[in-house]
Amino acid sequence: MPGEPQADCLFCKIVTGDVPATIVRETDTTVAFRDINPQAPTHVLVIPKAHYPDAATLAVQAPQLCADILREAGEVAAQEKVDGTGYRVVFNTGSGAGQTVWHAHAHVLGGRGFNWPPG
Numbered sequence: 001m002p003g004e005p006q007a008d009c010l011f012c013k014i015v016t017g018d019v020p021a022t023i024v025r026e027t028d029t030t031v032a033f034r035d036i037n038p039q040a041p042t043h044v045l046v047i048p049k050a051h052y053p054d055a056a057t058l059a060v061q062a063p064q065l066c067a068d069i070l071r072e073a074g075e076v077a078a079q080e081k082v083d084g085t086g087y088r089v090v091f092n093t094g095s096g097a098g099q100t101v102w103h104a105h106a107h108v109l110g111g112r113g114f115n116w117p118p119g
Helices: 010-016 055-061 063-079
Strands: 023-026 030-034 042-048 087-090 106-110
Touching: 010 030, 010 042, 023 063, 030 063, 042 063, 055 063, 063 087, 063 106
Parallel strands: none
Antiparallel strands: 023 030, 030 042, 042 106, 087 106
16 A cells, blocks of 8 residues: 555655665655765665655655655765756656556756766
8 A cells, every 4th residue: 555664665764774775865754865886976866754656646646755756866966066067856666667666756967967868
């Protein structure tokens, strides 16, 4: 059920502390941690503490939580000092878009240039 922790979810296990992660920020509703396979000098994931399988479901069922994630993405960018040079926030939704963990999450990427359109 959306919003409920899932026993087989890697990110739910990070939220509970059962799986270690390098946490960079935490609020009542979100956790931000470094990606284990960074694609840029700054690559931090911002996730809701509540489980939603993807960004589309999160936006429909918990729009305020979706806003919390975007706000935290901006805070991460400021903390990582990439807010002045530019950063990218990416939600991959579905396997065709590259989503591999079925818990909604935003990638905050910065510290290098990015091409458009993304590849």
